[in-house]
Amino acid sequence: MDKKIYLDNAATTMLNSEVLAEMMPYFNSIYGNASSLHSFGRDAKAAVDLARERIAKGIGCKPNEIYFTSGATEANNWILRGVANANRTRGNHIITSKIEHPSILETCADLERQGFKVTYLDVDSYGFVRIDQLLHYLSKDTILISIMAANNEIGTIQNIQAIASIANEKGIPFHTDATQALGAINLNVQEMKIDAMSLSSHKIYGPKGVGALYIRSGLLVDRFMTGGEQESGRRAGTVNTPGIVGFGKAVEICTRDIVANSKKLKSLRDYFIRQVQQKIDMVYLNGHPVQRLPNNASLSFAMVEGESILFMLDMQGIAVSTGSACSSGSLQESHVLKALNIPADLIQGTVRFSLGKMTTKEDIDQTVDVLVSVIKKLRHISPVTKAQVGRLKKGDK
Numbered sequence: 001m002d003k004k005i006y007l008d009n010a011a012t013t014m015l016n017s018e019v020l021a022e023m024m025p026y027f028n029s030i031y032g033n034a035s036s037l038h039s040f041g042r043d044a045k046a047a048v049d050l051a052r053e054r055i056a057k058g059i060g061c062k063p064n065e066i067y068f069t070s071g072a073t074e075a076n077n078w079i080l081r082g083v084a085n086a087n088r089t090r091g092n093h094i095i096t097s098k099i100e101h102p103s104i105l106e107t108c109a110d111l112e113r114q115g116f117k118v119t120y121l122d123v124d125s126y127g128f129v130r131i132d133q134l135l136h137y138l139s140k141d142t143i144l145i146s147i148m149a150a151n152n153e154i155g156t157i158q159n160i161q162a163i164a165s166i167a168n169e170k171g172i173p174f175h176t177d178a179t180q181a182l183g184a185i186n187l188n189v190q191e192m193k194i195d196a197m198s199l200s201s202h203k204i205y206g207p208k209g210v211g212a213l214y215i216r217s218g219l220l221v222d223r224f225m226t227g228g229e230q231e232s233g234r235r236a237g238t239v240n241t242p243g244i245v246g247f248g249k250a251v252e253i254c255t256r257d258i259v260a261n262s263k264k265l266k267s268l269r270d271y272f273i274r275q276v277q278q279k280i281d282m283v284y285l286n287g288h289p290v291q292r293l294p295n296n297a298s299l300s301f302a303m304v305e306g307e308s309i310l311f312m313l314d315m316q317g318i319a320v321s322t323g324s325a326c327s328s329g330s331l332q333e334s335h336v337l338k339a340l341n342i343p344a345d346l347i348q349g350t351v352r353f354s355l356g357k358m359t360t361k362e363d364i365d366q367t368v369d370v371l372v373s374v375i376k377k378l379r380h381i382s383p384v385t386k387a388q389v390g391r392l393k394k395g396d397k
């Protein structure tokens with residue numbers, strides 16, 4: 001078998017070697033507790049402070065507006081619950097979209113059970129949030145708008161600036177889950193008038209289990225964890241020094257290399273899509289063709305099961321995903337593809353290819369070759385094919 005090919009970088013990425021090198025001393029050499037007052041602690045704290053500065057610089061905020069968390073899931077939980085609880089007396093309405101990450105959607109569902117009202121905005125066929133609906137549903141009770149910057153399944157990049165401006169004009173806090181956007185598009189929370197933002201390290205070639213929530217100073221948000229004075233007393237628990245150091249370095253690298261990386265990924269991704277569309281019939285690209293993450297190709301193959309494609313590619317050493325990482329493993333339909341009104345049979349035939357910094361043209365050529373034979377085989381044997389051909393003959397899609 002040829003070398004393995006990893007095309008699931010939207011699920012997680014390989015740790016960058018420069019990042020790893022920067023982290024190493026903080027495991028067994030500079031291992032102090034960053035809260036301790038002695039030199040061991042001060043050295044660890046200095047490293048955490050540097051990481052905080054690097055991340056602040058990467059998104060255009062002040063270092064004391066960055067709060068380290070265990071990842072974007074925690075950051076999303078914090079901002080929603082924290083704003084809801086802190087603003088109970090002002091209002092009880094939150095606006096988000098139907099295509100958010102489960103860490104937003106399930107937290108919102110939880111808040112609904114606690115008596116908050118949540119509006120889930122529709123998206124158009126490209127996955128853009130319906131701005132007309134946003135304007136329509138805004139009310140004096142609205143205490144937060146949370147819309148992701150870029151979607152992890154279909155890659156569509158939202159018009160975040162426009163949404164933030166509307167929120168800002170109405171004086172409503174605006175939060176964005178920028179986990180997938182970080183390192184792909186420029187994010188400047190000051191210029192873009194973003195009040196809160198969730199970030200994760202492991203999607204940008206940093207270590208897993210670390211992320212951050214940016215909270216604009218002055219924004220009313222309850223603390224998230226109790227039991228210590230870490231993170232200005234708002235998120236207790238001994239900080240993950242090596243993780244934070246790695247995250248800081250990863251943000252520095254990805255924001256520094258944003259233009260070159262995006263350009264390279266985009267051209268390789270577009271080449272991949274062209275090749276697939278030339279060599280395979282009845283395959284459709286999901287999301288917006290241009291305003292999308294440079295590494296994402298979400299493709300729906302008619303008359304095949306995405307799960308079967310995934311397993312057959314895996315047998316050839318090629319890693320992809322169906323829908324989102326969280327919904328793969330279950331046979332549940334992707335809520336994102338559903339929100340785009342994609343027909344159920346095409347949703348079933350959807351595969352997400354997400355390229356990474358290490359992806360080569362050879363990897364892409366190899367993947368296209370394997371994919372062509374896999375689709376051919378599956379369409380030949382698929383019971384779906386027979387059922388669908390039957391239906392097509394009857395004239396209903």
Ligand SMILES: *Cc1c(COP(=O)(O)O)cnc(C)c1O
Nearest residue numbers: 071072073101152179180200211
């Ligand atoms: C991966 C991802 C998350 C979750 O991040 P973790 O750090 O793994 O908790 C949240 N939102 C989006 C858009 C993601 O892609």
